[in-house]
Amino acid sequence: MGTYTGYPYSRGSIHITSTTDVLTGYSFDTGFLAHPSDLKIQLWGYKMQREIVRRLPFYDGDVALGHPEFAAGSAAALVLPSSDGDIEGKMAAVEDINYSKEDDLAIEDWIRGNLATTWHCLGTCAMRARDAGGVVDRHLNVYGTAGLKVADLSMVPENVGANTANTAMAVGEKAAMIIAGELGVSV
Template sequence: MLDAFHFQHRSDVPHHFIYNKNHKNITLTVGHLVNQVLFEGKCAVGIESVQNPRVFPNANGKVTVACAKWLVVISAGAFGLPCILERSGIGANHQVIFSPYLASEESYTIDAIVRNEKPEFGKWGAQWLKDGSGLMSSNALDAGVKLRPTAEEFRAISPAFDKKWNKYYVNAPDKPVMWIGPVSMLVGDPSSTPSRKYFSVGYYVKHPSSLGYVHIKSGTDASVPPEFETGFLKQADDFALLKWGYKRSREIARRMACYRGEYVPNHPQFSESSSALCKGEIRPADIGAPDIEYTEEDEKAIEAYTRKFVATAWHSLGTCAMKPREKGGVVDSKLNVYGVEGLKVAESSPDLSVPPSNVSANTYSTTLAVAEKAALIIAEELGVKGV
């Protein structure tokens, strides 16, 4: 986030809750990895940490122990938290695709900045340093829309979505199914594409059914990368929705004034005879133009494209879910870890470990909300006033 008065400054949690408070009772130990939580019986009494070899190349593996008088709170993100819990003997994302399009030469995109073209980089860099405006003041993602399928689209998506729709969406009209948003650049490898202006349109399922997992590979070494499975496309309803997302985002893209065609290598490989194939540089379609029709062969091309290009959408979520233990939950409504005492989980930006499903909102803001609630819960239990 940008400081409204000093454009070069970033505003985040440490700057407003730690650095400017001058707390005398906080000790920060940087460059360390938490090996495990220490217990006496089932009660958490401290943590064990070691120097991170990536920060301290000459780290000798010496173990540091921090003891707790009342409570241990761990906050290590959606990947770090479950690994710490597993190393302590406890316990056993939405998916996105960006389709690139050719943009008109009069469009404003940040492709030249991404490619580090000196004239453009110098021009926009100077303007940013002068008054904080221009292309450098944008992250290229300035708009988006949350969608639910129309009745006609619902019928066309797939019978695979019926069960999820009836269980999750039909009685929740405010719950979006899909997010679609344009990005004023090529999302991909700029070194392998022609030098020109692009825009991309991303789309992802807001509440996917497919679930992955993260587990430790070592019970003693915190520096060993965990075993990670994305779970992408495991459920048929997610696959069906992503296919719909491509079609709907494509219809939006080809009606945009800046549209000049598609970067074909990063789109479904339709046959030369297919009416769904975009051929060459073309002008935008009229707003009222009919939607593109797809044959069975075209549908298979979209399926292959989806499998090839699906990726994670920034923030992992739900690895220490707050829900009943019998349903796979890790923490209760007071953030207590099931099965032990004196151990709570709190959030750390930018990832969310506690929500049991996608929040369909800005995850940074949601992280702050959960963390603030955690602070209130902890303060109340410890008898701290004025929080």
């Protein structure tokens, strides 16, 4: 089980640093966890997914790979799989874990080292007002250029809470209509 933030507050950036080096001539910052709310959401998500898993009918202990190392004696310490297979006994004993401040810090540190993404990144050339950080106008034109449009997921200004394939198709269809209109072709 994993947790992902569908609408993170953090923002990354990408900037061209060379006019000739197309392989490494850019500066890229994912921005992951740059906003403190995103870490708090992930902390809550870790705790919630752990409570859900501990109540599944086949739960027989924690898999160490998916958890931070908690201090000795912590109420959050992992329950290792049993050798006797007594899953029913464990189910009867499940109670909410009371996490200490130290436990929260261990989880936050683990999140920073193990954060994953669904890699549906978008918005590097966001369609919004130029003074609000936008790169593309409503006609897909790149500000400050002539004859250059962007028609891919980089111009979508905010995350979509779904697989991005449908959004990409909608962008392509709208781009075709805009370009056809500019060429005088009726669609």
